[in-house]
Amino acid sequence: MSLEEFNKINDERIKLGEPEFANPRNAAAGTLRQLDSTIVAKRNLNAFLYYYVNALGDEIQNQYDSLQRLEQLKFKTNPEYRYCSNIAAVWAYIQEYEPKRHQLGYEIDGIVIKVNNLSLYNRIGYTAKNPKWAIAYKFPAEVVVTKLLNIFPSVGRTGRITYNAVLEPVRIAGTIVRAATLHNADFITERDIRIGDDVQVKKAGDIIPEVINYVVERRQQKAKKWQEATHCPECQSLLERVTGEVDQYCINSVCPKKITRGLEHYCSRNAMNIEGVSEKNIERLYK
């Protein structure tokens, strides 16, 4: 969704008294979830094509030529692509491109670098999630300072304890962030993060809010050292931590939170509603 389109839609939504969209990314994601295609059509979504599936079958040997072929076929491609003969050229391109980022008319978070020679793709291969012949360079994320209001532990279905940060709400990269993960007790104590601190926060990959560290110059004298939880926040049973391991666990097998989290997991894994879980399976999960 271009910034022009995004602003146009929001102007209209203001006129109609509707809440504004927060950012183009989520507005586009929401548009794709619309069941009414006439609304989707009005939103003017757009796309560049980057990958020509049948390139080798069409006797195209490399990525650069496949983009040119897509253009011949009248598909929209990104006019900014460039061939780089080595990594130094790639780096120079990134340096040159970054200042132009805000003149593009649409938001980007980085640049994709691809191997040009298509016949190498199979040899280079894939991990479970990603091709190994392409990688994204991500621009540094926006860092914002806000106040850490509280730290509280939560317990998941396995009993693992995760610590969460409650933050003074702050706008980062187009969303209001109120909370962020602090992972585990070691993460917090290693950085000596304390409640009441001003902390640096960013969104990893422009999505996941993350506390980076506290701001040393703004530490208050009265700020007390943070203490890790000793008992489960749900059932108050004593937490266990295996020597040499990082995570604390609630080992109470009938901890209510563990059971409900377990049910949630079971349901989402099997794409069912809570109501659809049979009594037998609930018993099994309970055990």
Place this chain on the structure above:
DNA sequence: GCATCAGTATTACGGAGAAT
């Protein structure tokens, strides 16, 4: 035998539309 890589599980977030 150690270091690194890869894969999986878990947990996490906010915004969006849909459902209640």
Place this chain on the structure above:
DNA sequence: ATTCTCCGTAATACTGATGC
């Protein structure tokens, strides 16, 4: 008006495989 659910995506921990 509120709650539910989906979506995309990252960090961390741990385990097993692979490479040197």
